[in-house]
Amino acid sequence: MNRRFCIPLFGLLLGILLGLLVRFEIPAVYARYLSVAVLAALDSSFGGLRALIERSFSSRIFLSGFVSNTILAALITFLGDRMGVNLYLAAVVAFGVRLFQNLAAIRRLLIK
Amino acid sequence: MLPQQPRRVRPSSSSARHRRNRALTTTSLFICLGVLGFLVVVLMRTQGALGNDLQARSVDELGRLVGMLSQEVDRLQQEETDLTIKAIGSHYELRSDTEVVTRELETLKALEVLVGAVPSRGDGVRLLIGDSENHLSSYEMCLIINELRSAGAEAIVMNGRRIDYDSGIGGKPGRLALQDSPLVTPLVVEVVGDREALLSAVKMPGGLVSMLSQLPGVEIDVETAADISVPPRSYGLRTFDYAVPID
Structure with missing residues (x-):
């Protein structure tokens, strides 16, 4: 496997290992925000992988997208709770659709 | 002329930028995926710990x-x-x-x-009836029993024998018989029941005492009695072959 993929995958495994080793839990009230934020982070990560495979990866775009999407998703959820509107659904739908689109694109690129 | 130093080939600016970009790409992906993995694990643990916590809803x-x-x-x-x-x-x-x-x-x-399936006892009155001239007939005997029952007698014992619902008194005056057993005078009639009611009933004008006293030679004495023993039926309970209870 290309080193380009091995190191990020190693980072993923390292993060998982770190999460398993560090018994860290967030307060219950923030669990929903973290859920949506993780979904946004997943979307950004799959988008980055897709760009990496397509050789159009830009670290600036990736990092800015990763951070901003994550924060924005959590912020939308927070605002939705304060306004009494389920705005997090919008984030879930948007990121969910993009996630599947990215997965489909990655699948096609890998098959080709 | 100085010997020509071998010229060091400097990497081109484009390849250096390319390597830097690759390193930046790898590093950024490494960090972001690491953060993502950490967050996923934290989220899973948090959700697992939350369970049905209302705060998370x-x-x-x-x-x-x-x-x-x-x-x-x-x-x-x-x-x-x-x-x-x-x-x-x-x-x-x-x-x-x-x-x-x-x-x-x-x-x-x-x-x-x-x-009369069981022996019984109770307070009541006792009648001592003398018949020196044998004028008492089965009619008077039935009258005595009817009057006492009307007065509220719960049990009647005549000369130590129980008067049952199917007892019969017969015979001629002077030779009276209760269920084929002779009744000799003076008769001792013991009655279990309300003393006052029985006394007033038998002593009332036109009652049993005044009626029997009109017969020649008949003397009647009434007194209260305590703890009268009533024997059980001596010849067993009757069986009913034809009369059946209606539900």
């Missing part, structure tokens, strides 16, 4: 939950009411059954006393 979910709980509370209250009603019904039914059994037992005891 949205307002809508909490509203639905409250609605469901309200419906459940209503259902449970209805069930409690039904069970309470059922319990009260069962209690009354049980009490009713107990009362019925008690009444039946009382009836049975009364019937046992009535038919």
Whole structure:
């Protein structure tokens, strides 16, 4: 496997290992925000992988997208709770659709 | 002329930028995926620890939950009411059954006393009837028994023998017989019942005492008696072949 993929995958495994080793839990009230934020982070990560495979990866775009999407998703959820509107659904739908689109694109690129 | 130093080939600016970009790409992906992996694990642990924690639920979910709980509370209250009603019904039914059994037992005891299945005892009055001229007939004897029963006699003993519901007195004056056993005078008639009622009944004008006293040679003396013993029926209970109770 290309080193380009091995190191990020190693980072993923390292993060998982770190999460398993560090018994860290967030307060219950923030669990929903973290859920949506993780979904946004997943979307950004799959988008980055897709760009990496397509050789159009830009670290600036990736990092800015990763951070901003994550924060924005959590912020939308927070605002939705304060306004009494389920705005997090919008984030879930948007990121969910993009996630599947990215997965489909990655699948096609890998098959080709 | 100085010897020409071998010229060091400097990497081109584009390839250096390319390598830098690759390193930046790898590093950024490494960090972001590491963060993502860490967050996923934290999230999974948090969700696992939360379980059904209400704090993690949205307002809508909490509203639905409250609605469901309200419906459940209503259902449970209805069930409690039904069970309470059922319990009260069962209690009354049980009490009713107990009362019925008690009444039946009382009836049975009364019937046992009535038919002479068991010996009995009680207060009452005692009549001493003398008939020196043998004027007492079976008619007068039946009159005595009827009058005493009308006065409320619960049991009648004549010369130590019980007067049953099917007892018969026959014979001619002076040779009276109770169920084929002779009745000799003076007769001792013991009556279990309300003393006052019996005394007033037999002593009232036109009553038993005044009626029997009109017969020549008949003397009657009435007194109260305590703890009169009434023997049981001497010839067993009668069996009924034709008369059956109506349910």
